[in-house]
Amino acid sequence: MKLRKAASFAIALTVVTGLLAGCSKGNSTNSAVKEDKGNGGTQTEQASKDVKLTFFNTSAEVNTVFEELFKKYHEQNPQVTIELIPTPIGGAQLEKFQSLLASGNPATIVNLDAGTILQYKDDFLDLEPEKAKYEELTNPGAIDGALLDGQFLGIPWTAQGYGLLYNKRAVEEGIGGAFDPASVKTRDDLEAVFKKIEASGKAPVMLHGADWSLGAHYLGLTYSLQSQKVEDNRKFVEELKNGQVKLTENPQFTGLMDTFDLLKKYNARKSDPLVADYNRDSADFAKGAAAFYFMGDWSWAVIGTLEGRDADFGILPLPISNNPEDFGNAQVAYSEPKLFAIDDSKSTPEQQEAAKAFIEWMVSSEDGQKAIITDMGLSMPYKDLKAQSTNIMSNAVSEYVKQGNIINIGVINYLPQDYWAKTGAAMQKYLVGNIDRQGLAQEVQDYWKSYAGK
Amino acid sequence: MNKKLSLKNAGTFLVFGGPSIFAFAAVVIIPFIVGLYLTFTNWDVRTGDSSLIGFTNYLEVFRDKVFLQQLWFTLKYVFFTVVIANVFAFFIALALTRGGRGEQWLRTGFFTPNLVGGIVLGYLWQTLFSQVLPYLGAKYGWELFQTSWLTNTGTAFWALIIATAWQLVGYLMIIYIAGFTGVPNDVLEAASIDGAGRTSVIRRIILPLTVPAIVICIFISLSRSFLTYDINLALTKGGPFNSTELATYHIVQKAFLSNQYGVGQAEAVVLFAVVAIIALTQSYLLKKLEVES
Numbered sequence: 214m215k216l217r218k219a220a221s222f223a224i225a226l227t228v229v230t231g232l233l234a235g236c237s238k239g240n241s242t243n244s245a246v247k248e249d250k251g252n253g254g255t256q257t258e259q260a261s262k263d264v265k266l267t268f269f270n271t272s273a274e275v276n277t278v279f280e281e282l283f284k285k286y287h288e289q290n291p292q293v294t295i296e297l298i299p300t301p302i303g304g305a306q307l308e309k310f311q312s313l314l315a316s317g318n319p320a321t322i323v324n325l326d327a328g329t330i331l332q333y334k335d336d337f338l339d340l341e342p343e344k345a346k347y348e349e350l351t352n353p354g355a356i357d358g359a360l361l362d363g364q365f366l367g368i369p370w371t372a373q374g375y376g377l378l379y380n381k382r383a384v385e386e387g388i389g390g391a392f393d394p395a396s397v398k399t400r401d402d403l404e405a406v407f408k409k410i411e412a413s414g415k416a417p418v419m420l421h422g423a424d425w426s427l428g429a430h431y432l433g434l435t436y437s438l439q440s441q442k443v444e445d446n447r448k449f450v451e452e453l454k455n456g457q458v459k460l461t462e463n464p465q466f467t468g469l470m471d472t473f474d475l476l477k478k479y480n481a482r483k484s485d486p487l488v489a490d491y492n493r494d495s496a497d498f499a500k501g502a503a504a505f506y507f508m509g510d511w512s513w514a515v516i517g518t519l520e521g522r523d524a525d526f527g528i529l530p531l532p533i534s535n536n537p538e539d540f541g542n543a544q545v546a547y548s549e550p551k552l553f554a555i556d557d558s559k560s561t562p563e564q565q566e567a568a569k570a571f572i573e574w575m576v577s578s579e580d581g582q583k584a585i586i587t588d589m590g591l592s593m594p595y596k597d598l599k600a601q602s603t604n605i606m607s608n609a610v611s612e613y614v615k616q617g618n619i620i621n622i623g624v625i626n627y628l629p630q631d632y633w634a635k636t637g638a639a640m641q642k643y644l645v646g647n648i649d650r651q652g653l654a655q656e657v658q659d660y661w662k663s664y665a666g667k
Numbered sequence: 668m669n670k671k672l673s674l675k676n677a678g679t680f681l682v683f684g685g686p687s688i689f690a691f692a693a694v695v696i697i698p699f700i701v702g703l704y705l706t707f708t709n710w711d712v713r714t715g716d717s718s719l720i721g722f723t724n725y726l727e728v729f730r731d732k733v734f735l736q737q738l739w740f741t742l743k744y745v746f747f748t749v750v751i752a753n754v755f756a757f758f759i760a761l762a763l764t765r766g767g768r769g770e771q772w773l774r775t776g777f778f779t780p781n782l783v784g785g786i787v788l789g790y791l792w793q794t795l796f797s798q799v800l801p802y803l804g805a806k807y808g809w810e811l812f813q814t815s816w817l818t819n820t821g822t823a824f825w826a827l828i829i830a831t832a833w834q835l836v837g838y839l840m841i842i843y844i845a846g847f848t849g850v851p852n853d854v855l856e857a858a859s860i861d862g863a864g865r866t867s868v869i870r871r872i873i874l875p876l877t878v879p880a881i882v883i884c885i886f887i888s889l890s891r892s893f894l895t896y897d898i899n900l901a902l903t904k905g906g907p908f909n910s911t912e913l914a915t916y917h918i919v920q921k922a923f924l925s926n927q928y929g930v931g932q933a934e935a936v937v938l939f940a941v942v943a944i945i946a947l948t949q950s951y952l953l954k955k956l957e958v959e960s
Binding site for chain 1: 712713714797801813815818907919920924926
């Protein structure tokens with residue numbers, strides 16, 4: 214009995230001291246931050262001081278690679294400690310970012326979608342002084358593509374492209390001969406290939422039925438295809454909001470949807486198009502169960518390590534008309550989706566300096582580039598890379614980038630955050646025949662009208 | 668003297684009740700009040716400013732047709748979940764209080780889903796509905812399972828109910844078992860001497876005497892199914908095309924995806940009112956059915 218009493222007292226004591234310790238810890242870091250802000254002038258003295266950075270990551274699938282990088286950087290620069298704030302894959306990422314910000318405890322460095330950075334631009338550090346340096350480091354146009362409303366707020370570190378991926382073996386078996394990607398210039402060319410593949414008993418194309426793929430990547434092309442200039446595309450979206458555009462009369466929209474009908478007809482998931490299991494769809498394509506796949510080079514994260522996959526893949530632009538000259542028929546969609554940005558609401562000047570140095574190390578050192586290119590399997594829009602990519606698809610995209618045959622999808626950075634979910638749902642309805650083209654156009658237009666003047 | 672005693676009482680109360688009151692205030696009462704205040708402002712995390720705007724957010728709620736549809740959908744979902752979960756829990760509990768062999772194991776088995784987190788559970792059922800069942804359906808030619816239940820508006824609704832009910836049943840079963848053990852043996856013996864059959868024992872004796880357990884179970888299942896979010900997120904993500912978005916899911920989307928915090932919060936308050944009214948009314952009405960043995 215006595216023993217029990219003593220034990221319960223001990224437990225109670227531990228809980229209470231634990232609580233107190235938690236509180237006091239919070240206090241001490243707060244006061245430390247304040248102190249640091251006070252004497253931010255003496256730079257040299259600061260350099261020897263320990264700096265702690267936090268890193269908010271929305272590329273959740275590569276959390277561990279980042280952690281390895283942080284460790285390596287800490288070994289080389291013992292005074293800098295970096296802590297990862299992970300987010301779940303495909304889940305509550307923005308919610309977490311917002312709650313950190315609202316509670317006055319934002320991360321020093323964030324890896325966020327460009328559009329999100331734009332929305333919170335007042336909270337991020339203006340990197341204008343660094344711009345010239347990064348223009349030197351990156352491919353031509355890469356920094357211009359990352360500007361948000363003309364401001365340099367985030368440093369691009371990865372590039373993605375999407376279009377019609379193809380599995381070389383599957384296509385060649387389907388058409389019974391060598392496949393020349395340059396032979397597909399129009400929608401009719403594509404249909405001819407699809408017909409041959411179907412006749413050989415294979416599924417011609419995999420159409421992933423998730424709202425993000427249909428809403429952001431497929432329907433999203435409508436906004437990017439209006440013009441090669443992001444500015445003009447933004448104007449188009451404004452006109453949509455004001456109700457001045459009739460989508461059914463817009464050649465880009467109708468062209469895209471005509472091609473969509475084609476994909477729908479030859480879809481490997483025809484019997485149940487909305488299952489949208491990303492891993493399974495990617496694996497089936499990689500093993501040749503479908504010859505084409507409307508997806509991007511990021512799917513390499515699934516395909517690259519897959520056992521029993523085929524070896525050769527490539528990418529084709531998605532043809533939207535029967536005129537080979539039309540914009541979009543020879544170009545693949547390309548963007549720098551994620552940017553590194555530095556907090557300017559609560560971080561101290563020395564934290565910001567340390568963050569700048571760390572980001573530069575990540576994108577320019579051999580360790581950093583190896584981690585991003587080899588371990589994460591991503592492509593970087595940088596010059597003189599010190600690592601070789603094994604991602605066949607992003608290498609294929611790079612060929613288009615080199616020739617300048619890209620669709621700049623930068624307009625999506627300026628769209629409201631829920632556009633892909635809302636218009637993606639309309640696309641799903643269209644995919645299963647719940648609404649017709651007129652109904653689809655109406656739903657999409659109604660969505661934009663709800664943002665009139667915002 | 669008296670004052671000293673009441674002071675001592677207060678001290679004792681604080682020692683035992685203080686920590687839980689503190690915790691309750693910190694995670695329930697204070698957030699609730701702050702949340703209520705937020706519904707009258709146009710607070711936005713991006714700009715950080717907020718000014719009072721009166722009832723504009725609430726007006727917006729009743730103009731949000733999608734939310735009202737979703738609320739109606741949630742009511743249907745709750746109704747079926749509560750009925751199915753309680754009926755199953757009641758009969759499983761009945762079957763597992765007869766003293767048969769392996770009863771303890773079966774009870775544990777039925778309770779286990781309740782220990783699995785909603786997200787994990789959602790993914791489990793997702794695999795079942797969109798991979799296992801279609802595979803079996805194609806193999807044996809079962810029309811019902813040829814396509815995934817999650818891609819059709821009608822069947823996705825039932826998939827959601829099945830998964831939630833499956834999780835709830837074990838928990839409710841435990842409460843019903845506790846309720847049954849409260850039924851006095853002499854009453855049951857008297858009934859069997861009088862020649863009452865199994866069905867009339869259930870209908871005329873067990874059912875009236877377990878009304879307290881039924882009230883608790885319905886209350887719990889009501890509030891839990893009204894606030895379902897995790898299963899909804901993991902199982903259907905509100906799809907296909909937003910047709911299975913429950914009210915809670917819609918609220919989170921509204922606040923964090925569409926950045927309309929005030930409206931989202933106001934919708935949460937409306938949902939709270941709906942849940943409170945329904946749950947209290949049912950327990951008030953059912954309490955009247957309670958009898959003494």
